[in-house]
Amino acid sequence: MLRELTSVFIAIFLVVFLVELYQLSKGPEGYAAFLEKLRSPGWLVFHVVALAFALYHSFTWFNLTAVVQVVRVGDFQVPPRLVAAANFVVWGVLSLAILFFFLLRG
Amino acid sequence: MSEETITLDVTRYRPGHDREPRTQSYSVPFQKDWVVLDALNHIKDRIDGTLTYRWSCRMGVCGSCGMMVNGVPKLTCAAFLRDYHPGPIRVEPLANFPVVRDLVISLDDFMEKLRRVKPWIIRETEKPVTEGEYLQAPAQLDAYKQFSMCINCMLCYAACPVYGLEPAFIGPAAIALAYRYNLDSRDEGYRFRQPIIAEATGVWECTFVGECSVVCPKGVDPAAAIQRSKVAGAKDWFMSMLLPWGGR
Amino acid sequence: MSTRKTSEPFWWGLFSVGGVVAAFLVPVHLFIHALAVPLGWISLSHARMLALVGHPLIKLYLFVLIALPLYHWAHRFRFILEDIGLHGLRTPIAILSYGAALVGTAATLWVLWRI
Numbered sequence: 017m018l019r020e021l022t023s024v025f026i027a028i029f030l031v032v033f034l035v036e037l038y039q040l041s042k043g044p045e046g047y048a049a050f051l052e053k054l055r056s057p058g059w060l061v062f063h064v065v066a067l068a069f070a071l072y073h074s075f076t077w078f079n080l081t082a083v084v085q086v087v088r089v090g091d092f093q094v095p096p097r098l099v100a101a102a103n104f105v106v107w108g109v110l111s112l113a114i115l116f117f118f119l120l121r122g
Numbered sequence: 123m124s125e126e127t128i129t130l131d132v133t134r135y136r137p138g139h140d141r142e143p144r145t146q147s148y149s150v151p152f153q154k155d156w157v158v159l160d161a162l163n164h165i166k167d168r169i170d171g172t173l174t175y176r177w178s179c180r181m182g183v184c185g186s187c188g189m190m191v192n193g194v195p196k197l198t199c200a201a202f203l204r205d206y207h208p209g210p211i212r213v214e215p216l217a218n219f220p221v222v223r224d225l226v227i228s229l230d231d232f233m234e235k236l237r238r239v240k241p242w243i244i245r246e247t248e249k250p251v252t253e254g255e256y257l258q259a260p261a262q263l264d265a266y267k268q269f270s271m272c273i274n275c276m277l278c279y280a281a282c283p284v285y286g287l288e289p290a291f292i293g294p295a296a297i298a299l300a301y302r303y304n305l306d307s308r309d310e311g312y313r314f315r316q317p318i319i320a321e322a323t324g325v326w327e328c329t330f331v332g333e334c335s336v337v338c339p340k341g342v343d344p345a346a347a348i349q350r351s352k353v354a355g356a357k358d359w360f361m362s363m364l365l366p367w368g369g370r
Numbered sequence: 371m372s373t374r375k376t377s378e379p380f381w382w383g384l385f386s387v388g389g390v391v392a393a394f395l396v397p398v399h400l401f402i403h404a405l406a407v408p409l410g411w412i413s414l415s416h417a418r419m420l421a422l423v424g425h426p427l428i429k430l431y432l433f434v435l436i437a438l439p440l441y442h443w444a445h446r447f448r449f450i451l452e453d454i455g456l457h458g459l460r461t462p463i464a465i466l467s468y469g470a471a472l473v474g475t476a477a478t479l480w481v482l483w484r485i
Contacts (some may be wrong), residue, residue: 136429284453284455287453287455287457288457320376321376322376322378322381326376326378326379326382329449329453352379352382355379356380356382356383356386359375359379359380360379360381360383361378
C-alpha cells in the first residue's frame with residue numbers, strides 16, 4: 017500500500033510544479049510570491065516527505081521492472097539484481113546531469 | 123516420561139450440523155521432525171477421528187494439503203512444528219475458498235479457471251507418432267521450466283488480496299500456467315489462450331502485490347508471469363489498434 | 371473470443387510509461403523545484419527560468435514529466451480505492467481517476483502553451 021501511495025505524493029508535487037510554471041508565466045512578482053509559499057514549513061515538510069516517497073517509488077519500480085523485463089544476451093539471462101542495479105546507475109547519472117544543468121544554467 | 127506437547131487450534135465445521143465454523147483445540151506431541159500434517163494425522167488417528175482434511179504425498183509435490191497456518195497459506199506437509207514453537211498453532215481452511223467441511227475447501231472455481239486457460243500443448247498440426255517426438259533444446263526448456271513447477275496447490279489464490287475481493291479474477295496459477303504453455307516451443311496455442319488472459323478479469327485485475335510469489339512453495343513466481351503477460355497483452359492491444367487486419 | 375474489447379491494456383500502458391518517467395525524473399525535479407530553488411540552494415531567477423522553459427524541446431520534456439505520471443497516479447489511485455473496499459464503485463472510480471488525469475494533461479498543455 018505504501019508503494020501505491022507514492023503515486024499520490026508524486027501527483028501532488030507535479031500539480032504544485034505545474035502551478036509554479038503557471039506563476040512563472042504570469043510574471044516575476046507572482047513567481048516570487050509562489051516560491052515564498054513553498055518556503056513555508058508546511059510545504060517544506062510535505063516536499064521532504066514527498067521526496068522520500070518518490071525515491072521509494074524509484075527503488076521499488078526498478079526492482080519490479082527487473083523481474084518483469086527479461087534481459088537476454090544470447091543464451092545468457094541477465095540476473096534481475098543486475099538489471100535493477102543498471103537502472104539505478106542510469107537514474108543516478110540522469111539525476112546528476114539534470115542537477116548540473118540547473119546549477120550551471122542558473 | 124514427560125513428553126513436550128504443542129497445541130493446535132483447528133477450525134471445525136460440519137455442514138448441516140454447525141451454523142458457522144468454530145475452533146477446537148488439540149494437544150499433540152511436540153516432535154522436532156514433525157510437520158503440521160503429522161500433527162493433524164495424529165489428531166485423526168489418536169484423538170478425534172471426525173477431523174476432515176486433504177493430504178496425499180506428504181512431500182510437497184501433490185498440492186493437496188494447503189491450509190492457513192497462523193494466517194499464512196502453507197503446505198501443511200512443509201510447515202514444521204518446531205518453527206511455530208511454543209505455539210499454539212492456528213490451522214484454518216485455505217482462505218478465499220468456500221469451506222465444504224472442517225479444513226476441506228471447494229476447488230471448483232480454480233478447476234474451472236484452470237480448464238479455461240487450456241493448460242496443455244495445442245498444435246495447429248499434429249505430428250504422427252511414427253515421425254517421433256517434438257524435440258526441445260535445453261535453452262528452450264529453460265524458457266518455461268520455472269513456470270511448469272506449479273502443483274496446483276492454490277496457496278497463491280489464498281494469498282492474493284485481489285482474488286479475495288474479486289472472485290472473478292482468473293488468478294495467479296491459471297495465468298502462470300497459461301504463460302508456461304505460451305512459452306513452450308512445442309506449443310502453437312497462444313491465440314487460444316490470450317483472449318482469456320487478456321480479458322478484464324484476466325491479468326488486468328492484478329496490481330502486482332506479489333504475495334502469490336512469496337507463498338508459492340515451488341518457486342514458480344506467478345507474479346512475474348502475470349506482469350510479463352501484461353506486457354505481451356499490452357503489445358497485442360496496441361498492435362491490434364494500429365493494424366486491425368493483422369495482429370497475432 | 372471476448373466480443374467487447376477491454377481498454378485495460380491502454381490504461382496499464384500509460385500507467386507503465388508514467389511510472390518509468392516518475393521513477394527516473396521526479397526525485398531530482400522535486401528536489402530542485404520544490405526544495406533547492408525555494409530555499410535558494412540553486413539560484414534560478416525568474417528571467418532565467420522563463421528563458422529555459424520557453425524552449426520548445428524543454429516544453430516537450432516538461433509535458434512528459436508532468437502529464438505521464440498523472441496516468442500512473444490515476445491507475446494506482448483507482449486500485450487503492452477498489453482495494454479499500456469501494457469495489458462496487460469501480461466504474462465511476464475509473465472514470466473519475468482517468469478523467470482527472472485527462473484534465474491534468476489539458477492543464478499542462480495550457481500552461482506550457484502560455485509560457
